[in-house]
Amino acid sequence: MMAEAPQQQQQQQQQEKQEEDEQQQQQQQQQEEEQEEQPPPSPAEATEPNEGSEEPKESVQTPPTRPLLSMRSMSSVDPDDDSPNMIVYRKIEDIVTRIQDETEGVPIRTVKSFMTKIPSVVTGADIVQWLMKNLSIEDPAEAMHIGSLIAAQGYFFPISDHVLSLKDDGTFYRFQAPYFWPSNCWEPENTDYAIYLCKRTMQNKTRLELADYEAENLARLQRAFARKWEFIYMQAEAQVKIDRKKDKTERKILDSQERAFWDVHRPVPGCVNTTEMDIRKCRRMKNPHRVKKSVYGLAEEGTQSQSPIHTPSHHCRKGTKEDVEKEILFLNTQLDRHCMKMSKVAESLITYTEQYMEYDPFVTAPEPSNPWTSDDPSFWDLEASKEPSQQRVKKWGFSLEEALKDPAGQELFLKFLESEFSSENLRFWLAVQDLKRMPQQEVAQRAQDIWTEFLAEGAPSSINLDSHSYERTSQNLKDPGRYSYEDAQDHIYKLMKSDSYTRFLRSNVYQDLLMARKKPETEQGRRTSLEKFTRSVGKSLTGKRLTGLMQSS
Amino acid sequence: MCDQTFVAVTFGPCDSCSKASPLMNIYIKNEPINYCSFCVEMMACQGLQKGETLASLKRECDNLKKKLEEERGKLNDVELHQVAEKTEVLGALSVKTRRVLKGHGNKVLCMDWCKDRRRLVSSSQDGKVIVWDAFTLNKEHGITLPCTWVMACAYAPSGCAVACGGLDNKCSVVPLSLDKTENLAAKKKSVAMHTNYVSGCTFTNSDMQLLTCSGDGTCALWDVESGQLLQSFHGHTADVLSLDLAPSETGNTFVSGGCDKKANVWDMRSGQNIQSFESHESDINCVKYYPSGDAFASASDDATCRFYDLRADREVAVYQKDSIIFGASTVDFSLSGRLLFAGYNDYTINAWDVLKGTRVSVLFGHENRISRVRVSPDGTALCSASWDNTLRIWA
Numbered sequence: 001m002m003a004e005a006p007q008q009q010q011q012q013q014q015q016e017k018q019e020e021d022e023q024q025q026q027q028q029q030q031q032e033e034e035q036e037e038q039p040p041p042s043p044a045e046a047t048e049p050n051e052g053s054e055e056p057k058e059s060v061q062t063p064p065t066r067p068l069l070s071m072r073s074m075s076s077v078d079p080d081d082d083s084p085n086m087i088v089y090r091k092i093e094d095i096v097t098r099i100q101d102e103t104e105g106v107p108i109r110t111v112k113s114f115m116t117k118i119p120s121v122v123t124g125a126d127i128v129q130w131l132m133k134n135l136s137i138e139d140p141a142e143a144m145h146i147g148s149l150i151a152a153q154g155y156f157f158p159i160s161d162h163v164l165s166l167k168d169d170g171t172f173y174r175f176q177a178p179y180f181w182p183s184n185c186w187e188p189e190n191t192d193y194a195i196y197l198c199k200r201t202m203q204n205k206t207r208l209e210l211a212d213y214e215a216e217n218l219a220r221l222q223r224a225f226a227r228k229w230e231f232i233y234m235q236a237e238a239q240v241k242i243d244r245k246k247d248k249t250e251r252k253i254l255d256s257q258e259r260a261f262w263d264v265h266r267p268v269p270g271c272v273n274t275t276e277m278d279i280r281k282c283r284r285m286k287n288p289h290r291v292k293k294s295v296y297g298l299a300e301e302g303t304q305s306q307s308p309i310h311t312p313s314h315h316c317r318k319g320t321k322e323d324v325e326k327e328i329l330f331l332n333t334q335l336d337r338h339c340m341k342m343s344k345v346a347e348s349l350i351t352y353t354e355q356y357m358e359y360d361p362f363v364t365a366p367e368p369s370n371p372w373t374s375d376d377p378s379f380w381d382l383e384a385s386k387e388p389s390q391q392r393v394k395k396w397g398f399s400l401e402e403a404l405k406d407p408a409g410q411e412l413f414l415k416f417l418e419s420e421f422s423s424e425n426l427r428f429w430l431a432v433q434d435l436k437r438m439p440q441q442e443v444a445q446r447a448q449d450i451w452t453e454f455l456a457e458g459a460p461s462s463i464n465l466d467s468h469s470y471e472r473t474s475q476n477l478k479d480p481g482r483y484s485y486e487d488a489q490d491h492i493y494k495l496m497k498s499d500s501y502t503r504f505l506r507s508n509v510y511q512d513l514l515m516a517r518k519k520p521e522t523e524q525g526r527r528t529s530l531e532k533f534t535r536s537v538g539k540s541l542t543g544k545r546l547t548g549l550m551q552s553s
Numbered sequence: 554m555c556d557q558t559f560v561a562v563t564f565g566p567c568d569s570c571s572k573a574s575p576l577m578n579i580y581i582k583n584e585p586i587n588y589c590s591f592c593v594e595m596m597a598c599q600g601l602q603k604g605e606t607l608a609s610l611k612r613e614c615d616n617l618k619k620k621l622e623e624e625r626g627k628l629n630d631v632e633l634h635q636v637a638e639k640t641e642v643l644g645a646l647s648v649k650t651r652r653v654l655k656g657h658g659n660k661v662l663c664m665d666w667c668k669d670r671r672r673l674v675s676s677s678q679d680g681k682v683i684v685w686d687a688f689t690l691n692k693e694h695g696i697t698l699p700c701t702w703v704m705a706c707a708y709a710p711s712g713c714a715v716a717c718g719g720l721d722n723k724c725s726v727v728p729l730s731l732d733k734t735e736n737l738a739a740k741k742k743s744v745a746m747h748t749n750y751v752s753g754c755t756f757t758n759s760d761m762q763l764l765t766c767s768g769d770g771t772c773a774l775w776d777v778e779s780g781q782l783l784q785s786f787h788g789h790t791a792d793v794l795s796l797d798l799a800p801s802e803t804g805n806t807f808v809s810g811g812c813d814k815k816a817n818v819w820d821m822r823s824g825q826n827i828q829s830f831e832s833h834e835s836d837i838n839c840v841k842y843y844p845s846g847d848a849f850a851s852a853s854d855d856a857t858c859r860f861y862d863l864r865a866d867r868e869v870a871v872y873q874k875d876s877i878i879f880g881a882s883t884v885d886f887s888l889s890g891r892l893l894f895a896g897y898n899d900y901t902i903n904a905w906d907v908l909k910g911t912r913v914s915v916l917f918g919h920e921n922r923i924s925r926v927r928v929s930p931d932g933t934a935l936c937s938a939s940w941d942n943t944l945r946i947w948a
Contacts, residue, residue, distance in 0.1 A: 084854035084880055087835055088898075091856075091878040135876040142915065146876055149899050272921050276940070279702050279720070280752060280768060280792060281836070284812075324610040329597055330826070331617035340864040341628045346636035349862070349890070350908060352845045354640070356889035361933040361948070362646065363891055371671075371688065372651045372934045372948035380670060383931065401802055433802070437759030439778035472565035476573045482783075483805075483822045484573070486564040493803060 083284045085277075089153075089183040096155045099130055100175055106130050111172065119249045121159060121172040128168040144168050152274045154182050157260035162211060162268045164260070174253065180261040180295075182275070185285070188265050189292045191232060194221040196262060198236035203243075213269050235296070261295065355398060359391070367391075393514045400493070400501045412513070416504045424461035425492050425500070428454045432489045436482050447480035455488075465491060564822070567592055575823045590825055625867050633860070633869045637908035643891070646904055646914040651934070652946035654685055656692055661938040662719070662924050665755075667708045670931045674715045675944055676703035682717045684729060687936065687946055696727055696737045705754040705765070716744070716763055718751035724765045726777055744775050752794045757821075764807060764821075766793040772809050774821060786819050788826040795839045801846045808849050810837030816851050818863065830861045832868045839883045839925075843907075844890045850907075854880035858895045860907060872905045874912060883925045888932030896923025902937055902947075918945055 099105045106126045111118045124147075131143040147166030151157055156175045157164055166173070180186070197218040200210055210218065225232060243251055267273050277285070340348075357363045361370055367389075371377045382389060388408045396403035396412075403409040410426075417423040431454070435446050454463050455473065465473070469487050476484040504510055563576045567589035574589040588596070659679035666673045671688040680701050684694035700721035707716045709726075718724030724745035727737050745751065749768035756763055757774070762783070766772040772786040772793055791812035799806045806827065810816040816837055818828040835854035842849045848862040848869070856877050860870035872893065879899035886893055892913065893905040902916040902923060921940035928935050934948040 082835060084836055087854060087856075088879055095878075131876075136874070137876045141917075142876060145901070145917065146878070146899065149879070272941075280704070280750065280794065281812075321607050321610060324607065324614055325598060326594075328610065328614050328617060329594060330829070331614065331621055334621055334828075334866070335617070335624060337866060339625065339628055339866045340862075341630055342633070342865055342869065343631045343636065345862045345865045345869065346631065346633045348864075349633065349843075349845075349848065350637060350640060352847075353889050353891045353908060356844070357891055359932070360887050360889035360891060361931070362648070362887040362935075363643065363889060366933065370933050370948055372946060377671075377688070379933070380931075404802065433758070437757075437761055439761045440776035440781055440783065441779060472563070475566045476564075479573060481573070483564060486805075486822070489803075 084281050085285065086183065089181070092150050092153060092155055093181065093183065095131075095135075095150065096175065098134065099127070108175070117249070118159070118172060118252075120253055121174050124158075124167040124169055124171045124173055127156070127166060127173060140168055152264070152272060154180065154260065154264035154274070157256070157263065159256055162259075162263050163271060164263055164267075174256055174260075176260055177254075177257045180257055182264070185293065186261075186265065186295050187292045188295045189298075190221060191225065191228070191298065192294050192296055193217070193262065193266055194225055194232045195235045195239070195296060196258070197221065198232055199239050202236060202240050211268075217266065235298070239296070359395065388513070390514065390516065393510075393516075396510070397505050397514070400497045403501070403504075412509065413501070413504055416507055416509055417500055419509075420500065420503075422500060424454065424463050425496050427461060428463045429489055429492055429496070432485045435485065438482075440482075443482050444480045447477065447484050450485065451477055463488075463492060464495075563587065569596075575820060575825070590823065625865075628865060629867070633908060634910040637910075640908055642909075643906055643913055646892075648904070648914060648916060648935070648947050650918050650945050651948045652687055652690060654687060654690060654944040654946070655942070656683055656685075657681060657942045657944075659942060660921070660924065660940040661942060661944055662702065662704045663706045664925050664927060664936055664938045664944060665707045665715075666927055666929050666936065667712050668710055668930055669712055670929050670933065672708070672712070673927075673936060673944075674706050674708050674717075675938055676706040676717050676719070677942070678702050682706055682715065682727070684715060685944075687934075687944075694729055694733075694737060696741070698725075698738065698741075702750070705751050707755045707763075709756050709760040710758065711760050714760055716754050716756065718745065718754055718765065720750050722747050722749060722751060722767070722769075724751045724754045724763060724775075726763065742777075742780075744777050744780050745773060746780075747771070747773070749792070752792065753796050755796065755798055757798060758802070764796060764798065766796045766809055766811075768792040770811070772796055772807075772819065784821060784824045786817075786824050786826070788817055788819075788829075789813050789815065794837065797841050797849065799846045800842055800844060804846060808840045808842065810840040810851050812836045814853075816840050816849070816861065828863060828866060830868065832859060833857070835880070838881065841884050841886060843886055844888065850884045850886065850893055852881035852884040852895055856880055856897075858884055858893060858905065860893075870907070870910050872903075872910060872912070877903070882923060885926050885928045885935070887928055894926050894928065894935055896926040896937055898922045900939070900941075902926060902935075916947060919943070 100108065106122045106129075108120055108122045111121055127147055128140055128143045131137060131147055132140060135143070135146070137143045137146070144166050148164070151164040151166050151173075154164070154176055156173050158167075159172045159174050161171075197210065197214060200214075201218070222229060243255075246254070265275055366379050368378050368382075369376055371379050383392070386408060388406070392406065392408070396406060396409040403413055414423055414426055417426050428450070431450050435443065435450060438446055451459075453459055454461050455465070455470070465488055469491050473485060473488045476487075563578065564574070565576060565587070566573050567576060568587045569592035570589060572589060574591075576587045577590055577593050579586050579588070579593065654675070657675065657677040657679065658681065659677050661675050661677050664673055664675040671686055672684060672693070673687050674682060674684045676682045678701055680698045680703060682696040682698065682703060683692055685692055696715075696717070698717065698719075698721070700719060702720040703717050704719040705717065705724065709715065712729075714726050714728045716724055716726045723743050724747075725741045725743045727741045730737060730740070744763050745754070745765040747765065747767035747769050749770075751765055751767050753766045754763060761777050763775045763777055764772065765775065770787075770789045770791060770793060772789075773782055774784040774786075775781065776783050786809070789809065789811045793809050793811040795811075796807055796809040798804075799808070805821045806818055807821060808816055808818050814831055814833045814835060814837060816830045816833075817826050819825065820827050833851065833853040833855055834857075837851045837853050839852040840849055841851075843860075847864055848860060850858055850860050852858050856879060857871050857873040858881050859868050859872070861867065862869045872895070877897065877899070879897050881895050881897050883896040884893055886907070891907055893907050894902055895905065896902050900917075900919050900921055900923065902919075903912055904914040904916065905911070906913050916937075919937065919939040919941050923937055923939050925938040926935060934946050936944055936946050938944045
């Protein structure tokens with residue numbers, strides 16, 4: 001455990017530094033966006049006593065009484081707040097409220113154990129059962145998974161463990177008080193955490209003894225807050241005093257809830273920190289700058305530079321008249337659009353999918369094997385080879401696009417066109433594809449070259465365009481660009497598709513290739529099978545070596 | 554808020570302004586007119602009554618929306634899953650983790666496959682971009698960027714370069730060198746410049762053009778060599794989180810999704826918004842085309858994935874479950890389009906039967922949110938990137 005400490009410290013420090021950097025970056029961006037001058041930060045309220053001059057007790061701020069266990073207590077989720085995190089919290093809170101319902105929920109009761117009573121608990125198995133029934137889950141593993149996530153977010157917790165997960169057994173769990181719910185957007189300061197850990201050491205109870213990682217955290221905080229420690233200690237003392245006056249059972253419950261809160265915000269090393277945010281969504285959170293908010297009601301110190309006045313305006317420009325006019329235009333055009341009936345669309349989707357399912361490795365196992373499962377890359381070698389498999393050749397018949405996508409298919413189609421003396425069409429199409437891929441600088445010249453080669457008077461590879469397209473294209477060439485040949489390319493493609501491509505599919509050169517593997521009795525067939533066999537043996541040997549390599553890496 | 558849209562049939566000089574652009578073929582009093590979109594707009598706006606208040610315009614807008622829904626509804630004669638009842642049920646998926654790629658020091662935010670089907674590039678919150686041979690687990694290149702949260706990365710079609718960007722508001726292209734001792738970051742070239750974080754990037758059909766989307770609400774097409782902005786795409790009213798290029802070789806469109814809950818389809822040549830879909834209840838985190846290019850899927854923070862068909866111009870399926878309450882962050886189709894893999898913030902990947910609408914499998918294994926899933930170019934494997942600092946290959 002000791003050896004891990006410096007690493008954890010480093011990680012935590014690194015993480016904190018990173019978070020600070022990111023916050024700075026985010027804040028910088030925010031500042032760049034906001035054009036108004038930010039008002040000067042309001043002076044932080046005096047929370048620290050002047051050194052030695054005043055009676056400590058008078059200057060200490062009493063923390064608010066921690067809330068009672070009220071299930072009906074409202075969380076502060078604003079129903080109109082639809083930022084991503086809130087959506088999830090709302091759903092979880094709905095589940096958590098239902099699960100605690102007296103009639104429809106789980107049995108929460110006080111359990112007698114040895115000399116004591118354990119108040120307000122429910123077993124993990126009960127929770128799992130309830131989740132399965134009420135969320136239509138068939139597999140208990142799935143129920144445990146979602147339950148563990150809800151626990152990790154901080155909505156219920158095991159009473160005897162810092163690790164927040166759900167087990168499908170007799171382990172006891174307790175529900176978190178709404179005050180501590182994540183939807184309140186707590187961003188507890190390290191001072192809060194220090195007070196909490198300090199408090200724990202003062203209460204002489206075995207159940208409240210610090211875990212190793214907590215002891216290390218406390219030591220680190222003592223060093224970091226060396227100058228403030230007197231203040232922290234006093235806060236802790238004050239809280240302990242108040243706690244002593246409370247009912248024993250109530251204290252048990254509140255203590256556990258407080259501990260669970262810290263398990264979320266200062267998780268056990270190795271556990272997921274569920275308070276981490278997706279930086280892209282931060283701006284729209286209730287607390288976009290993650291201004292520290294003390295869970296013990298202590299006012300912020302120093303980091304109050306971000307004023308809450310500036311709520312992030314997230315791009316939702318109010319619709320101007322022009323915007324609405326544009327939208328009306330858009331909607332009108334949409335109304336004129338000719339759309340397909342769902343029944344036809346569905347048929348089309350199903351047909352496409354069924355056609356390709358034999359090529360989909362997740363549905364049909366590839367031959368000879370999926371390289372990732374067998375560690376044998378033969379499948380890739382075959383796919384890359386100049387001698388395409390029958391299955392590959394079959395695909396070329398699905399559409400002209402498929403044929404052109406495969407370099408072997410493209411080559412064969414080109415050969416076929418050459419035999420018919422119409423290869424200039426495909427060559428033109430390929431040239432225009434190339435044109436679109438060029439760097440901007442080279443586009444104009446290339447466009448001219450294409451004109452010279454394919455369309456000019458007496459061009460060496462003259463293509464056949466209708467006069468309308470020809471006119472259009474030559475007009476486009478006055479200001480040559482990447483898309484000057486769109487029209488022409490479209491025409492040529494349609495021509496190839498309806499004319500040459502259909503003949504290609506019926507041609508001998510294609511049919512021979514398609515049927516080639518169908519006759520294993522032929523000389524050619526046998527030789528190929530033998531070749532395949534020896535190759536596969538060779539591959540499986542190298543495959544074994546490859547596996548060896550990977551196991552050692 | 555959408556820009557004008559239309560289906561471009563021809564491309565050529567406009568009858569009104571004579572600029573070469575995609576043309577709208579419309580009829581005014583039975584006369585065919587071939588205007589570019591800008592001129593049509595000018596003509597239409599001039600025709601709009603002066604003194605129309607914002608309120609009356611908005612009412613007209615709402616009426617049109619209702620009418621549009623009605624019209625679309627008329628074509629909704631059957632549900633996809635009903636027609637798909639005749640399709641054979643898929644056998645159980647026996648998909649397992651086959652590789653775990655360890656090496657990133659923080660959340661892995663993005664990944665992309667190389668065309669060679671075994672290499673991939675990944676980027677992380679710690680500012681590192683790594684190129685792996687996922688088959689051998691070998692790390693081939695490592696690039697350290699000066700900023701954290703590298704949210705977007707892409708492999709160039711040639712396999713000779715990668716693009717990456719994120720919180721630095723830029724997207725840079727880094728050529729991959731065979732010399733292992735070379736510091737790749739030094740060769741990094743800034744191509745895209747946005748005014749907010751770059752959330753996604755992809756090369757178009759060549760190494761020479763880069764398409765990006767950003768938290769500044771726009772998408773943009775860039776010329777890699779010169780860094781010139783070739784086309785920008787305006788229309789989203791909030792951060793754009795994802796984009797995907799249409800799979801067709803002849804296509805010139807792409808789809809984008811963002812925090813305004815909209816998925817927009819764009820014409821790359823003109824910058825126009827062709828179609829728009831709005832049915833999600835929260836941010837769209839990811840959009841991906843169905844392999845035929847006629848449809849696309851989206852993943853959202855509302856815990857659902859949805860399937861939209863471009864020809865029907867509507868949502869045709871919703872993939873959801875009571876037990877899935879965390880947002881979906883990423884989606885991708887299997888090669889045939891029969892399966893939809895979706896990664897969620899509850900650390901799992903769900904495999905959905907696209908046609909029947911049912912869940913086929915749940916993949917457990919990651920220990921934190923899934924940020925990205927991608928099926929390999931030949932469909933043999935699925936790669937997932939996660940906040941648990943690892944990538945997994947499933948097959």
